[in-house]
Amino acid sequence: MGYLVNRGPMISARFFGPATAAVLILLWAMILAVIYQRGLHLPQIDLRAFSGEYIHFTLGGYARILALMTGIEIFANLVAAYEGTAREKSRKAFGSLVIIMGTTALTMVIVGPAILALADPANSEVSVFTQTMDHLLPVPLAYLGSFIGIAVLLSAAAASAQGIQNLSLGLKLRHYIPGYWGVRNRFDVPTLPVWFQVTVVVGCFLAFGTREETYLALYAAGVFILLSMTGWATTRRLVRKLKSGWVFNDIIALFLTLGASILSTLATLIIFEERFFEGAWMYLLLVPLFFLAFNHFRTKLGAPARLQDRLNVILESTPLTPMRRMVPVTVYNLKKILVPLDGTENAESSLPSALKLSREYGASITLVTVIGEDDTEMAAREAALYLRQVAGQMSHSGEEVTRRIIKGDPAEVIVRLCNKGHFDLVVMTTFGKTPAERLLSSVVTYNVIYETTPPLLIVRPVDDWRCRRSDFGRILVPLDGSPISEQCIPFAMALALRFHSGVWLLSVPEEEGNTELQSSLEDYLSNLAFKFAQMRIPVHKEVSGSGAARTILEVAKREGIDLIVLASHGSGGIERQDYVKLGSSVDRVISEAPCPVFFVSSTPPENF
Numbered sequence: 001m002g003y004l005v006n007r008g009p010m011i012s013a014r015f016f017g018p019a020t021a022a023v024l025i026l027l028w029a030m031i032l033a034v035i036y037q038r039g040l041h042l043p044q045i046d047l048r049a050f051s052g053e054y055i056h057f058t059l060g061g062y063a064r065i066l067a068l069m070t071g072i073e074i075f076a077n078l079v080a081a082y083e084g085t086a087r088e089k090s091r092k093a094f095g096s097l098v099i100i101m102g103t104t105a106l107t108m109v110i111v112g113p114a115i116l117a118l119a120d121p122a123n124s125e126v127s128v129f130t131q132t133m134d135h136l137l138p139v140p141l142a143y144l145g146s147f148i149g150i151a152v153l154l155s156a157a158a159a160s161a162q163g164i165q166n167l168s169l170g171l172k173l174r175h176y177i178p179g180y181w182g183v184r185n186r187f188d189v190p191t192l193p194v195w196f197q198v199t200v201v202v203g204c205f206l207a208f209g210t211r212e213e214t215y216l217a218l219y220a221a222g223v224f225i226l227l228s229m230t231g232w233a234t235t236r237r238l239v240r241k242l243k244s245g246w247v248f249n250d251i252i253a254l255f256l257t258l259g260a261s262i263l264s265t266l267a268t269l270i271i272f273e274e275r276f277f278e279g280a281w282m283y284l285l286l287v288p289l290f291f292l293a294f295n296h297f298r299t300k301l302g303a304p305a306r307l308q309d310r311l312n313v314i315l316e317s318t319p320l321t322p323m324r325r326m327v328p329v330t331v332y333n334l335k336k337i338l339v340p341l342d343g344t345e346n347a348e349s350s351l352p353s354a355l356k357l358s359r360e361y362g363a364s365i366t367l368v369t370v371i372g373e374d375d376t377e378m379a380a381r382e383a384a385l386y387l388r389q390v391a392g393q394m395s396h397s398g399e400e401v402t403r404r405i406i407k408g409d410p411a412e413v414i415v416r417l418c419n420k421g422h423f424d425l426v427v428m429t430t431f432g433k434t435p436a437e438r439l440l441s442s443v444v445t446y447n448v449i450y451e452t453t454p455p456l457l458i459v460r461p462v463d464d465w466r467c468r469r470s471d472f473g474r475i476l477v478p479l480d481g482s483p484i485s486e487q488c489i490p491f492a493m494a495l496a497l498r499f500h501s502g503v504w505l506l507s508v509p510e511e512e513g514n515t516e517l518q519s520s521l522e523d524y525l526s527n528l529a530f531k532f533a534q535m536r537i538p539v540h541k542e543v544s545g546s547g548a549a550r551t552i553l554e555v556a557k558r559e560g561i562d563l564i565v566l567a568s569h570g571s572g573g574i575e576r577q578d579y580v581k582l583g584s585s586v587d588r589v590i591s592e593a594p595c596p597v598f599f600v601s602s603t604p605p606e607n608f
Helices: 009-038 055-078 086-118 128-136 139-173 192-208 212-243 248-278 280-301 307-316 351-361 377-395 410-421 435-451 485-499 515-534 548-558 584-592
Strands: 336-340 364-371 401-407 425-429 456-459 474-478 502-507 539-543 563-567 597-600
Touching (some): 009 128, 009 139, 055 248, 128 139, 212 280, 336 351, 336 410, 351 364, 351 456, 364 410, 410 435, 474 485, 474 548, 485 515, 485 597, 502 515, 502 548, 515 539, 584 597
Parallel strands (some): 364 401, 474 502, 502 539, 563 597
Antiparallel strands (some): 456 597
């Protein structure tokens, strides 16, 4: 189930959607069998059910029916359309919901009396519905009904996993969980929350076994807690809306929502009273734990920036804030380039790009090899010979090349050289080809990324030549509208002017379906594109996708991008850098980019 859900909602619907169709067929088979064999007998209405002696059972039955209807509603959402506009999706999902809820209601009204007459509630081994099914349906259909029940439970699990995926995206945007929990895969869904859920489920079965009452208590209590919270939140929102003006439809919606909120809250109390010792008590532990965890990450990550508010301010002002400093001297007048080498072919993959920049800017290149504190004199001589040969081959083309051999930790040495040597750019490789090489090189590369203040040109030493060589003719600049992400713009401008490049500006709206944000981002990129055009830089702009990293990589491959220029953080903000070293999208882009990445270490906006 976890594997299928992580392949996207359309795949989930393809596998689990038939379970909903099957349960509909089963319910109609039960309805028709009851009418054919027993005739139509509607439930009796007896007001004694609301007397003190029976009210507890009546309310308990109400809670169970509501839980059933809620489960059916989950199935309806699972098979909702995943193509078309938001309005079309909503209409199809609502139509599916009406069909399923209507069938369920008819089943309760028509099959309910048959269950009362045919089933033995004292039989704890077989549910009353299964007993009735065994009486009414032929043996093969009765057994098939049990398998349909299993499939329906799997579809409910799939729906819950999809809910957790969507929840993680919302919590990530609001900084209640780390960004990597909401990183989307190539199917545009976050995978980590689902595998975490699978792990929790496995752990629960190992710890609690298969005691049905425990899971029923957790399910029912969780459903009604969420229903109550959603109902009261919606009620409060409608009240706020009505304060600004009375609309008849909103008044009707308020009364309906208020009634649903009261009923779901009542059901919550009933479930807790009935199922407290069977497992519902765990929510008294889980809710505070979730609160503490979310509060911890919110404190560490800080409050999210109001992107829409900032875009509105930008679009109302001229000129754009990031254009006040057009091109920093450190890039436009590139003079000193640092290239770390470790004697491997992978590390040497950075040399072609370093040479190209050196020739274009007339910059000097410093080659550095770091050896261990305990390495022998022989190792130092070997390193010196290696650097001399590399420098000799480079010097034939006229570049000024110096060599340095330093003992210590590679990342610390590189960072120290950057801080003391006034280098304008570091050119280095990231992951190696083999797992071992990737592990070792990634540690050094990321430690340098976390600490280095000058820009880095990061090259991936893979078989695709575009990852190792570039003419910088097509530059992709991902922007999310935050001041942090904009810090890469001047560098992109400088490189585009130097290499006569075309620039692709890309924004990925994380809030799918938010047409206001989509429109604002389009206007935002149009204003930026105008500034590039003023400098005679060919520029293209695109607002598309939903997963930032996935969309950046897709656009880079589709457009044949030669260089991606981006900042270390985006809308998450630089204030959380001590806790979150890289933006989650940046991390994946660096790891999988089909071309070199020009990486700008973010600084606080007021310093830029």
